[in-house]
Amino acid sequence: MTKRVRSKIARGSAELAILSLLNKQQLYGFEIAKRIEEESGGALHFNLASLYPMLYTLEKRGWIGGRWESNRAGRDRRYYCLTGAGRKQIAPLRREWKSFFRGLDLLAGVTRA
Amino acid sequence: MRDWNVLVREKFSGRGLDELQRTEVVSELAAHLEDLYEHQRSLGIGEAEAISRALNEVNNWRQLSRDISSTKKPEGHMNYRTKSLWLPGFTTLTAAMGALAIIMGHDVHRFYFEPRIYWYGSMAVMEIYLPWLAILPIIGGIGAYLSRLANGNLKTRLAAALFPALVVFALFCPGIVVTAVFEHHLNWHVLPVAFAGMVFSWVLLPGAALTLGALPFLRSSQVRDAEYSGS
Numbered sequence: 618m619t620k621r622v623r624s625k626i627a628r629g630s631a632e633l634a635i636l637s638l639l640n641k642q643q644l645y646g647f648e649i650a651k652r653i654e655e656e657s658g659g660a661l662h663f664n665l666a667s668l669y670p671m672l673y674t675l676e677k678r679g680w681i682g683g684r685w686e687s688n689r690a691g692r693d694r695r696y697y698c699l700t701g702a703g704r705k706q707i708a709p710l711r712r713e714w715k716s717f718f719r720g721l722d723l724l725a726g727v728t729r730a
Numbered sequence: 731m732r733d734w735n736v737l738v739r740e741k742f743s744g745r746g747l748d749e750l751q752r753t754e755v756v757s758e759l760a761a762h763l764e765d766l767y768e769h770q771r772s773l774g775i776g777e778a779e780a781i782s783r784a785l786n787e788v789n790n791w792r793q794l795s796r797d798i799s800s801t802k803k804p805e806g807h808m809n810y811r812t813k814s815l816w817l818p819g820f821t822t823l824t825a826a827m828g829a830l831a832i833i834m835g836h837d838v839h840r841f842y843f844e845p846r847i848y849w850y851g852s853m854a855v856m857e858i859y860l861p862w863l864a865i866l867p868i869i870g871g872i873g874a875y876l877s878r879l880a881n882g883n884l885k886t887r888l889a890a891a892l893f894p895a896l897v898v899f900a901l902f903c904p905g906i907v908v909t910a911v912f913e914h915h916l917n918w919h920v921l922p923v924a925f926a927g928m929v930f931s932w933v934l935l936p937g938a939a940l941t942l943g944a945l946p947f948l949r950s951s952q953v954r955d956a957e958y959s960g961s
Contacts, residue, residue, distance in 0.1 A: 665766075
């Protein structure tokens with residue numbers, strides 16, 4: 618399994634990680650945290666304390682929307698989906714991260730490590 | 731079976747939130763802990779350990795409560811668009827017009843009372859227009875910077891920087907129509923040329939100067955650290 622990224626680095630990636638996941642399907646909080654960990658190969662981990670403030674921030678910006686629905690087990694969960702404004706943020710965020718990694722690679726030779 | 735709702739309600743103060751918001755947040759956080767607990771149990775982890783792991787999701791409930799409350803409470807009278815576009819935009823507009831007024835200084839009197847002599851003279855270009863144009867990159871930079879501070883995206887930052895030029899253009903367009911309708915003595919062939927000249931001098935060139943200043947703030951900014959604590 619990939620080594621888990623330290624929390625401060627992981628936090629910065631939360632916006633893109635959440636938007637990318639919700640671009641595929643609507644999910645509720647626990648599923649988002651679980652999927653982020655699974656799909657990043659264990660490198661990224663968001664616990665409750667780090668996930669929900671970010672979800673509410675994205676919701677306040679109008680990038681995601683939440684509504685209560687029953688999950689497969691029949692329990693009420695607050696599902697989040699991407700809004701039009703949120704969808705527009707994905708490409709610029711990806712470019713931002715690409716440029717960040719390129720810069721870091723030039724500086725610190727990350728891909729050669 | 732553990733009542734996660736009661737547990738979260740005890741720990742999460744949600745100060746600043748109304749009762750409905752607090753209930754909703756408590757329900758959502760409790761649901762998360764419940765799911766996590768059940769997930770741990772499904773992996774074969776003992777009940778005590780599963781509860782402990784779920785509770786370890788939050789080290790500092792007071793901090794979490796502060797973070798969520800500050801995110802959930804209303805923004806007050808300024809929303810995202812106001813902070814990222816209108817406020818920086820009106821700042822650049824005021825600064826650009828203020829700078830023009832300051833440069834004109836005591837010559838304002840001449841501008842109003844001897845417009846033909848003054849305004850069309852090369853002195854006006856040298857003494858007023860060019861110094862004003864030279865200041866605009868700073869003003870454009872301030873607009874884009876303020877917009878970026880408010881998390882404005884690329885287009886918003888550019889619009890905030892270009893705001894004075896956009897406002898002038900918005901005024902010119904109806905102005906040329908009004909002139910065409912009411913100033914019958916004007917030659918129709920002159921109007922488009924005059925309009926093009928005015929747009930070039932007061933929209934395009936200032937726009938280019940404002941954009942020049944905004945450029946450092948239009949590039950992808952460093953990845954913003956998320957504004958929350960935890961993990």
